[in-house]
Amino acid sequence: MHLQTATAQLEHAIEAGDEETAPKLAEFLLDLGAEPTHVTAALSRAMARLGKQFQRLDIFVPDLLVAADAFEAAMHVIEPALHACEAGRQRKGTVVIGVVEGDIHTLGKNLVRVMLAADGFQVHDLGRDVKAARFAQAARESKADIIAMSALMTTTMGRMKDVIDVLVSEGRRDNHRVIVGGAPVTQQFADEIGADGCAQDASRAVALANRLLTSDRPVGGET
């Protein structure tokens, strides 16, 4: 099979949420001599297309969840090759993501996680009902460039500020960019709590994360 055909088939397998075929095609592409970054680019293209389709409600949450499984299965296969090559080691940045304490609305956070990973970020998912100290600790341990928090309720969104307060009290606020999102979160709220940005949906969250990492303030890691 031709490289181009296999690449197209891989993209198709991701879009169809085919968890079995996607890793096989990824492996096949590597065997054909494709660069690992060629494979990740194909995966990102497929996920970005799905993100756009979801925005228009042409596809729905289950479709994105199974596509994410297929994406992760394919990534698993190419991970070693990716680490072995210089270009592949250059991840865009590390993100720690979670839903704040007291809130169990996970769907939006999951979609943001998937789209960030598909765009080349290293993402650590802390799940839901995550305490402020846990966000701060995970960000420190993984030297995260970005802390991404989700809250779907006005009663829990205040917890986002708690995380920022912890970072400030530990003198580590400038080590991480903080992004926030979820239905009740507005730019005004993000400004009020001192976050670095907010986004209305997963595709825009990816654009925001990229924008923040290319702006001048250094982030990520050491105190």
Place this chain on the structure above:
Amino acid sequence: MNSRHRVEAALRGETTDVVPVFLRDLTLGLDVCDLTTPEVCAGGPGGTYDADKSARCVIETQRLLGHDCVVGSIHDLGLDVDALGGRVEFPEREIPYVVEPVFPTAQAIARAHLPDLHSQGRMPGVLRAYQIVAKALGDEVAIAANVEGPVTKAGLLRGLDSLLSDMVRDPAAARAAIDFAVALACEHVRAVLDAGAHFVFVAAASDGPGIIRPEQYLEYTIPGLAEILAAARERGAPVVFHPHGPFTQERFWPLVEAAIETGIAGFQFGENNDLAIAKQRWGQRICILGGVDIPEVLLPGPPERIRGATKSAIAHAGKGGGYVLMPSCSIHRGFPIDHLTAMIETARQGAV
């Protein structure tokens, strides 16, 4: 016309003196009575559920705000979860939430038995609260039995992400979870109607486009809704259906039609819907419910904006009756009371 008559007339599609208001306040009363969440929902230390305090919350909130319809108890989404072996967290001043679902694996569903709502878990307390509320308010005020919809309840028992993945990868497991959830919902319908509720409100946040595919809604939600309806019919009670999603977009109209064909009395539209379209398309066949968007309008306010949104909802859907003014979903502790008053007062002033 008293509040109960107003709501019942609207559900039959008839005209009313003023537009009836249903807040679907599930935990707001905890603030009104200044009680903590665990002392009511978990019954305090060593308890299960405090029926008396729960009923007091509902009754005092209704007396304070004067809305036409109540849910007959303080309600949370973990009412079945702990009875079946999952775990619910009860934060002091916030809303309870499920921390461990009941079915961590698809296999666990096959081994599960329906709980006895009259003797197990927190439901006996909830039923008792309904009885107290029915006795205190039932002649004057309409009482709704708040019951979760098929995918919504199954998602709470199985974990929604797992359920949605099962729908694609293991449809038999998804089917088993949903069948269990629907059977349980039907038990709720019977028990809560027997405890004094007047109609059934099917709360279905996870049953609709925005989350599931239209064909999954037709495959799982609609047959489940039909079963819930059959259980309500045994008691002669009407049913209102409230899934989330942009149903008034033309491509989703068939999903509303499918719900109407099951025989529902009313459909509550959530956020991102056009009530004028709903009224025009379906207002002759069912009662339309809905009105003020919670995240966009009711929570941020200010009251003046809420009054405007209320007037506009009534103007679009109130004409000719068959309309109940509601927020776009449920109301909880932490919501500003003056925002709710602005909505209710505006409805009281407006002629239909």
